[in-house]
Amino acid sequence: MTSNSPSEKRLEELREQAWKDGVVPGKGVDVAGGPIPRQPGYYGQPVVKPPVWTWEIPFYFFIGGAGGMSAVIASAAFTFHHVDLARAAMWLAAAGSILSPILLIMDLGRPRLFINMLRVFKPQSAMSMGVWILVMFITCVVPGLIALELHALQVFTGPMDQLLRIAASFLIFGSAIFGMLLATYTGVLIGATAIPAWFLHRVLLPIHFGTAGLGSAAALLELLGHRIAALNALGYYAAAVESALLIWLSVDKHGAADRAIHEHASGWLIRIGEILTGPLALVLRLFSLVPFAAISFLIGALVSRFGWIAVGKVSGSDPESVFAAEHY
């Protein structure tokens, strides 16, 4: 009765009138928590289920992306006779190929049954394709690294060394093929789902994940001391693409359907990630602050992966997001 809210005032009027006349005609007031809820959908309950994935998955996106694209750099470096750089890149790729399955298995609800992933080959499931891409990546990277190291350290001589060199070049090329797919398929993985903010950006996501992977691989190699013009050029390329994607994201809005990208904490993660990988990395490189540009890009690439999973959780829990996505 002390409240001055309109509904409380109306309630007071109704009480007075009821006291005087015994009957109150017309509508009453909607009380908060009253019988007819004003939430979207069914009591605001999610229409689709938000992802159950925890920190391992965005971290895997980062590790797999950087590892996969390291193999691409290794292949290019090996082709142009930068053997030391190719070795460093293959070590990175191998580290990524070992860490990736560990992270993936850790995230499973039943890690001991992970081997069931290898029962089927299913082109219509991006998860199944991803598993096989990862298997092929490991199959190429680990022997590829061994062959490359044996060749580089001149362990054997004569025809055996020739054979190792040929084997290494084939395996490194194979690693590059499966590595570049490993870095990009993750965009398909979350793009081809029922989560509106993800599927509305299914074309952008593989570009973002792949390019972030390439930039991260170049940045890691630069931080390991390989300060060469070719890696700097790749750094420019990745930062430029990421800057373009930042503009794309801010133009290609879908209202309530993908508001998780522009609002909430998830929106901030996306924004911070895109700025660190895009404009900031670009500017730092222009001022020749290469290590800072590399660090900025790496942090941005990691943050934006966490951002995209957070976007999925927010968008998947928002019934209005699903209803609004119909119109696109």
Add this chain to the structure above:
Amino acid sequence: MIGEGIQSTNQRKHSYVQDRVEVGFFTDPSVCIGCKACEVACKEWNQVPDDGFTWSGNSYDNTGHLGASTWRHVMFLEQDRQKGNQITGPMGLTEAEDPFRWVFLSDVCKHCEEAGCLEACPTGSIVRTEVGSVLVQNDVCNGCGYCVVSCPFGVIDRRPEPLPDAGGAFKCTFCYDRQKSGLVPACAKVCPTESIVFGRLDDLRARGAERVQQLQQSGYNDAQLYDPTETSVRGIHAFFLILGEPEAYGLPPKPQIPTIYLKSAWTSAFATAIASLIAALAAFAFFS
């Protein structure tokens, strides 16, 4: 069917699994009384664990939504709309219209014609049965969680710790174990008003269309079937009659199977992969 006693498809033994006949559920809220017997029967028969209890404050619905440990869910809608040709107005004292209706609908896995969860499953744990239902094989599922984000209806979910069988994905099994023995799914068997009808899919579709017509003639102007046959889901085997719009029931008006997004996403992925390889080769060719 109602009035057929033990000859009703909800009660009599059948051989649909052996005969490989497509079966389904038709759920009709116009006769549902909100008793939740379907929820209880489902939990008991399938030994679905207790996943906690909280007062939601949302009408009489304290179940919330379908999930790993909720395979039938009775929704309680309170709407300021007329139900059929009911007499409205506040207790009949004045002429003012103040319509109100209470609608109950038992939600369940839709067993889609094109099922998102089935296509997404990377272990082959989710299969299509002889009767056209979608079944998760619990002993094969490793809990990757990809079906969870691939279901356009938000039905399947991963069961959290510390519940029994935690880590796997669960949803309605269409009582496949009962059906193999010629029994009717538990929820349909116990439904006291035959709001849930189990039977041959073609029979049910005809029955659903007939029921909509009947209701519309009796003043339920907003009665319609919810069976998205014109989207990429291409129809559902557990379909519903709804009063009003699907959004109010938390049902997506145009559900799509996520595999339709694969083509554009993979094209983008391949293009990015090739572009990255060319960029790397070009960088080493021109800058070293």
